[in-house]
Amino acid sequence: MEAIRTRTLPPEFIAREAQQERPPDLTSRLNTWYARLAAANPAADIEAGESCGARLIIPDDPEWPTQLDQLGMSRPLGLWAHGTADLRFSCLKSVAVVGARAATSYGSHVAAEFGIGLSESGWTVVSGGAFGVDGAAHKGALAAGSPTVVVLACGVDVCYPSSHDTLFAAVRKQGVVISECPPGVHPTRARFLIRNRLIAALSRGTVVVEAAVRSGALNTATHALSLNRHLGAVPGPITSSMSAGCHRLLRERKAVCVTSPEDMIDLVGVLGEDLASQTRAPIFPRDKLNEPTKRVLDAVPARGGAGPASIAVAAGVGLDATLSALGGLAAAGYIERTTNGWRLRKQTTAYRKAPDSAALAPPPTPEPDPTDTPPAPDDFPTPEIERRPHTVSERDDFLRG
């Protein structure tokens, strides 16, 4: 500062810069800075900020988010904040939801869902103030009642885009709008890119909802990775160019595939505290049958009918065990006896109309006959190849007539 004001550089700074491969023309740069200094008026900035209701937060303030210190040399000198929420407290558990301005309806839907889901779980959304993903994520978060943080690339008193004035007003009531630019500054291309590092640094992790291969959201993603924050990407149709950037992050294994707010909380959350429940495959009543009973059920024909002996051969289960399993399956409503032998019952009645009826309950495990010893499920070859070292079934198929 002093160096710029007096237009003389400290000798040690000149010496350090001269060691670089291509030493910059320091005099020319100093002159540029001097010209900019003349236009600066910090006192007027403070006044303008106060008059619009914003506050200036600087490092060591109680509201300063200390995670920004990880930015090192590029840590902002201060942040203008406008809104009721405490910035530091709001960002303790926060996720950056970023993505394309020109989001598809799918992207906007997903961003809003993430805003709602994160907010409902007590997580703060951090994002820019743009149309598309940014706006949808904030709207979702506001609807679910948690604070949300808008990081602008212009002064906090400048509404860009201008039609987001009601959104920003709502954020100021429930969350906070911040910027490192002083009041009155308008956004430029460069300021958006510089701003993105704040979005990545404020939050515990960043999720990219939709991004083309060339997108500002990928710039935020790069910042998140360089700060060792978690990075998630939401997949989308491969036919959509607005998901191509997300897919590239996934393909290069830079980002984790995130399909729900819970997935993202699982990624950034504290183990044991925020662990998401894993998606489970549905369990069908049939799964609860033991292995020989399942094999018998598979061997019962859907049409016509078959006798117990041929079912036993087809299933590869002993005759006594087969008879026992057939009884159990019939009692549970899986199969029925006709004049031609056993056949499957039509599923329409048993499965669709009365899904909770007793007919759906797993059939009782066939009573072991003392004269026969039905094999325990684990002894029996299962269809999974990993658990079945012998190729009994293939050999069997191969030999059967």
Place this chain on the structure above:
Amino acid sequence: MEAIRTRTLPPEFIAREAQQERPPDLTSRLNTWYARLAAANPAADIEAGESCGARLIIPDDPEWPTQLDQLGMSRPLGLWAHGTADLRFSCLKSVAVVGARAATSYGSHVAAEFGIGLSESGWTVVSGGAFGVDGAAHKGALAAGSPTVVVLACGVDVCYPSSHDTLFAAVRKQGVVISECPPGVHPTRARFLIRNRLIAALSRGTVVVEAAVRSGALNTATHALSLNRHLGAVPGPITSSMSAGCHRLLRERKAVCVTSPEDMIDLVGVLGEDLASQTRAPIFPRDKLNEPTKRVLDAVPARGGAGPASIAVAAGVGLDATLSALGGLAAAGYIERTTNGWRLRKQTTAYRKAPDSAALAPPPTPEPDPTDTPPAPDDFPTPEIERRPHTVSERDDFLRG
């Protein structure tokens, strides 16, 4: 075989089995096998196969695909093949395209695109014969002219599903239909699972196009992984349950994100021979401007106008370099001079109506003025935070009035 026929087990086999934690009831299992042996008629199988036009391929035959030997104990004893294509040769460069029977229109579209793309690049599609992804992949592959391999879970003379008879007939003409089941055998649940290991083992890699969290395609994926084959998964909308299985494979980093046939060939192909071209971000004319010229362009207002001095301060570029850049930008049609100073030209004229006109060509690099030394682009701080250790722009924004 002999042991089953005579119903006596070799003593060393009994001893080996008895060492297991839970020794199976060998006598009961032997009786089961004996009952099945009675139903087997290999001579009739061969005759039935030949009468329908199928051939039996066994290990050491010239047509035997030796990659199946990696299945170890679960290698099939033989394969019935029906079709004109040579099985071994067809599978040298092959990809398994698998997925849900109940595919969405998105899944069917993607499967067909993969079939076409792989086939056009000389790769063979290996898949089952089901509706949905299997059928769409085969149809795409047939349309593009390469052989395709259908692996059935029933005899090659059994058409399951029956409405795929014309598809299978077309595959027999251009590719080959195979099965390890002898002719006449009908599919069962267990046979589908056993069949899946063949699809994984025949191909160099497997791509899952669409799969619910509980899907046979994930069984094939597990086989591919256990055989150390490449595994790809096609992402889809997170709102679609038919993509949930693919997303889980991606999230658990078991599969690579695959968004095109080229991506898949890149994964399974030989380095240097099959390398796919990487998706490139589009390049805009603006990208070709040098760094100070870009900064000057960013500092020119869209409305009203600004003088060179204030533009120079806003851009952080020396006045002489700014004047030179303004001239170049005006000549290239980016900006225009009004009575209020310089402002951006409306993009509609320059960009949309005449995208190839001279106005779009990058402006000439401003001639360096001998009296001023404009900084070389690399010396200048760029908006990317990684390349800019000093927070010049932030400090600048912070100080500006």
